[in-house]
Every structure is written in structure tokens, then in C-alpha cells.
Amino acid sequence: MHNEHFNRNKVHLVSLVAFMLGFLDAFSIYILSSYFATVIGSDNVGVFYLIAYSGVLLALFYLQPLIRIIGKARALYLFLGITILASVMLTRLDVSWSAIAIILIFMMALNVTLTTLDIFLESFSKDQLSGRIRGRYLTIVSVGFLVAPILATSVLERSGYGGIFFILVLGYIAAFLVALIGFRNDNGVFQEKILLRQTLRKMMREKNLLRIYHISFTLDFFYAMMVVYTPLYLRSLGYAWNEIGIIFTLMLVPFVILQYPVGILADKRLGEKELLIGSILIAAVTTGALGFLDTHNLWIWGGALFLTRIGIAGLSVLRDSYFYKQIDGDNMDVIAFFRTALPMANIFGALFAAILLVFFPLQSIFFAAAGMLFLSLFSAGTLEDTKSERELRA
Numbered sequence: 083m084h085n086e087h088f089n090r091n092k093v094h095l096v097s098l099v100a101f102m103l104g105f106l107d108a109f110s111i112y113i114l115s116s117y118f119a120t121v122i123g124s125d126n127v128g129v130f131y132l133i134a135y136s137g138v139l140l141a142l143f144y145l146q147p148l149i150r151i152i153g154k155a156r157a158l159y160l161f162l163g164i165t166i167l168a169s170v171m172l173t174r175l176d177v178s179w180s181a182i183a184i185i186l187i188f189m190m191a192l193n194v195t196l197t198t199l200d201i202f203l204e205s206f207s208k209d210q211l212s213g214r215i216r217g218r219y220l221t222i223v224s225v226g227f228l229v230a231p232i233l234a235t236s237v238l239e240r241s242g243y244g245g246i247f248f249i250l251v252l253g254y255i256a257a258f259l260v261a262l263i264g265f266r267n268d269n270g271v272f273q274e275k276i277l278l279r280q281t282l283r284k285m286m287r288e289k290n291l292l293r294i295y296h297i298s299f300t301l302d303f304f305y306a307m308m309v310v311y312t313p314l315y316l317r318s319l320g321y322a323w324n325e326i327g328i329i330f331t332l333m334l335v336p337f338v339i340l341q342y343p344v345g346i347l348a349d350k351r352l353g354e355k356e357l358l359i360g361s362i363l364i365a366a367v368t369t370g371a372l373g374f375l376d377t378h379n380l381w382i383w384g385g386a387l388f389l390t391r392i393g394i395a396g397l398s399v400l401r402d403s404y405f406y407k408q409i410d411g412d413n414m415d416v417i418a419f420f421r422t423a424l425p426m427a428n429i430f431g432a433l434f435a436a437i438l439l440v441f442f443p444l445q446s447i448f449f450a451a452a453g454m455l456f457l458s459l460f461s462a463g464t465l466e467d468t469k470s471e472r473e474l475r476a
Contacts, residue, residue, distance in 0.1 A: 092206040095214060097222045100199055102257040105226030106250055107192065108334075109234045111309055114185065116317070117243060120177050131310060135428035137190040142425065144195060147417045149201070155265040158198045162258045165193035166390070169254055172247040182296040195423040202265065204406055204417060216402040217345020224337030224395075235327030264267060284416060291416070293461040295407050297358065298423040300398050300458035304369070306431030307451040308390075315444050316383065325380050334385035336395040344396045345403055348468075354404040356398060356466035362455055362462055365393025370452030373445045407468050 118130045128238050149157050167187035175181040203219060236246040284291075344361075348354045370390040375386055409416050438446055 086424065090249035091263075093164060093203065093219075095260075096203045096206065097219050098198075099218060099257055099261050099264070100203075101222045101226045102125060102253060102259055102260065103192075103199070103226070104223035104252040107196075108227040108230035109253070110246060110247060114189075116313060117177065117185070118182065129432065130186065131306070131428055132436075134186045134189040135193075135425035135432070137186065137417075138193040139192055139422055139425035139429065142197060142418050145197060149198075154198060154201055154205075157346050158195065158202070158261055161191045161195040161198060161415070162254060162261060165195065166251065166254045166258060171248040173239070173244055173251060177243060182443050191216040193421075196413035200421065201417050204409070205211070213446060214342070214349055216322060217342040217399045218405065219343045220399050220402070221338055224334060224341060228331060228334045228338055232327040232331050235298055235323040239323050247294070259376055268334075279465050288334075289458045290449075290466050291405070291420075293465050294408075295420060295423055297397070297458050298401050298405070298420065299364075299427050300454050301394070301425035302424045303431050303454050304394065304451045306428045307376075307435065307447045308369075310431075311435065311444060311447045312387070313372075315447070318444060319376065319378055321378070321383075327414065329380060329384045329387060335388060336391040337398070340392065340395045341399040345399050348403055350399060353468045354400045355462065355465050358400045358404070358465070359363055359459065360464045361393045361396035361400060362459055363393070365397060366452045366455035366459075367409065368393065370457065373407050373421075373448040376445070383455065404468060435446055 111217055145157070152160070155221060165188055168184050168191065171184050172181055172188070175184065203215070234246060237249060241248075292351070313326060316329065321329070348357055372390065375383070377383070405420055434450065436448060438450060
């Protein structure tokens with residue numbers, strides 16, 4: 083049995099902050115690779131993601147000791163404050179090496195902020211509702227992602243990168259104020275000191291946690307490849323930024339319309355295992371097909387990327403739903419370790435892409451992402467399935 087304190091109002095508050103951060107993340111995430119490429123060329127972009135996510139990985143290992151000392155609310159305020167400061171500095175800097183150094187700090191702070199928000203959400207959640215809570219949460223985040231690309235590319239064309247970072251300053255200040263007011267009584271300092279080796283032993287002992295970690299790593303590898311190199315590939319095909327904004331908006335629609343229903347289906351009818359396998363298959367096949375697509379047709383690309391996100395949308399919510407049914411909010415060390423899948427995937431992806439692109443063209447990235455998805459089918463197939471409400475009543 084897990085130590086759970088379900089609080090619907092706090093779940094809604096976490097979701098509001100997540101919506102704001104999701105919008106702001108999407109406002110910058112698809113243009114950062116282009117920003118890096120402006121300074122050092124597209125072939126070397128992966129180096130900066132390697133550095134950034136190495137920093138994220140290191141920060142996540144120290145997140146649990148930090149929260150134990152200052153509390154989870156103050157940790158959230160700290161990292162949001164760093165994102166605000168970094169965004170302010172970026173509005174004053176031209177595209178340069180100095181600005182890139184600030185962006186690396188910005189990326190590290192943002193990723194740790196999102197992990198801290200995960201810890202908040204789990205502390206207010208309930209296992210039996212995990213699919214619905216995570217589905218609703220990710221849907222709300224995805225709405226933020228959906229509306230951002232067109233706005234971001236429009237701002238980029240009109241006001242340059244300075245306009246992007248000015249919007250980020252305003253947005254992160256607003257998110258900070260909402261979090262400051264909403265979580266002021268939820269600091270939650272933890273007294274127990276947990277060493278990294280204890281967390282590793284816990285993960286090794288629970289095979290299902292290792293398997294879902296592998297699935298999470300695969301999903302984050304997909305994102306690492308697609309977020310960085312899809313904009314660069316579309317630009318190489320001659321697409322303007324406003325066209326890419328339309329394509330990415332179409333691409334993100336499945337996250338809004340599918341994640342909450344998939345979460346309900348997992349909770350009430352099927353559990354996560356079968357749905358995970360189906361989502362991986364859809365994502366792998368459609369992603370591999372992108373490698374054969376070189377047309378300059380906005381709607382074909384929008385439709386093709388839409389199909390890939392049908393599988394990825396399901397995989398995103400089911401990954402989280404399954405994991406959070408295995409732990410509770412007091413397992414913040416496990417949550418922080420689970421989120422190391424993101425920096426690990428980005429580090430591996432940056433190294434892998436750097437080597438791959440020496441020998442193969444840019445579209446080979448799509449085949450690599452598809453191959454990794456297929457490999458995760460073994461972990462999905464060997465998971466111990468969770469019991470749905472229908473199965474528990476039977």
C-alpha cells in the first residue's frame with residue numbers, strides 16, 4: 083500500500099503551472115536547435131544538447147538532497163527563479179557563445195523544475211486514478227504545446243530571438259507567482275537521507291521499474307531526435323518558419339485529444355501493458371516511414387507527423403501512469419531517478435546522432451528513432467500488467 087494524500091484542488095493547481103510551463107517550453111524548444119546552428123552549424127548542434135543534458139543528469143542526482151534540506155516548494159521557486167534570470171539575460175544578448183552558455187543553464191533549470199513539479203503531482207495523487215490524473219495533466223500540458231509553435235515562429239520572424247526570450251520572461255514570472263501563492267504551505271522538507279546507491283538498489287530490485295525506465299528512455303530518445311532534427315530537416319527542404327509552425331501544430335493535436343481517454347481506458351478497462359505495446363508499434367512504424375518522405379507539401383508532412391504522435395501520445399501517458407502506480411510521493415528519489423531517462427536519452431542521442439550523421443544523411447535520424455522504439459517492445463511485453471477497475475471487480 084502506498085502513502086497517498088489525494089487532493090483534487092492541488093492536482094488542478096499543479097496542472098495550471100504545468101500548462102504555463104508547457105506553453106513556454108514549446109515556445110522555445112523547437113527554435114533552440116536553429117539558435118545553436120546559427121552559431122556553430124547544424125552538424126554540431128548535438129554537442130550542445132550533450133552538454134546541457136549532462137548538466138541536467140547531474141542536477142537530478144542532487145535534487146533529492148536539495149529537497150531534503152530546503153523543501154520541494156523552495157526547490158521549485160529556486161529553479162523557476164533561475165529560468166527567469168536566464169531569460170532576462172537572453173533578451174539583452176545577441177546570438178553568441180555567451181548567450182549559448184546562458185541557454186545551457188536555462189535548459190538545466192527548466193528540466194529540474196519539471197521534475198520537481200512531478201514530485202508535487204504524485205504527492206497529491208492516488209494510484210487508482212493515476213491514468214486519469216496523468217492523462218488530464220499531460221493533456222493540459224499538451225494544450226500549451228499545441229498553441230505555442232505558431233505563435234513562437236511568428237514572433238521569431240517578426241522580432242527575432244529577442245522577442246522569444248521576452249515572452250519567456252513574462253511567462254516564467256507569471257508561473258512563479260502562481261506557484262508561490264499556491265504552494266506556499268506545501269514545502270514538505272524530508273528528514274530521511276537517501277544515498278544514490280540505495281535508490282539504485284531499489285530500482286534493480288523492482289524489475290518493473292527497470293522495464294518502464296527503459297521504455298521511458300526510448301520515448302525520450304525519440305524526442306531527442308525529433309525535436310532537434312525535424313526542424314532542421316524541414317528547413318533543409320525549404321520550409322519557412324511559419325510553415326513549420328503550422329506543421330508542428332497539426333503534429334501535436336493527438337496529445338490533446340488522446341491522452342486523457344487513453345488514461346481512462348488504462349484505469350478502467352485494460353491496464354497499461356497492452357496499450358503500451360500498441361502505442362509503441364504505431365509510433366515505430368510511422369516514424370520509420372518519415373525517412374522516405376522528402377516532399378515539399380505542408381499538409382503531407384503535417385499528416386505524417388500527426389500519425390507518429392498518435393503512438394507517442396499514448397506512450398507518454400501510459401509510461402507515466404504505469405510508473406506512478408508503482409510508487410508514491412514519498413519516493414522522490416525514485417521519481418528524480420526515473421526522470422534521468424530524459425538527460426540520459428539526450429546524452430546518448432547527441433553522441434549517437436553525431437556519429438550517425440557523419441556517415442548517413444539527416445533523414446537517417448527517423449530510422450534510428452524507429453529502431454529504438456522497436457527495441458522497447460521487449461520491455462513492454464515483459465511488464466507485469468496493472469489491474470484495471472474492471473479486473474479488480476471481477
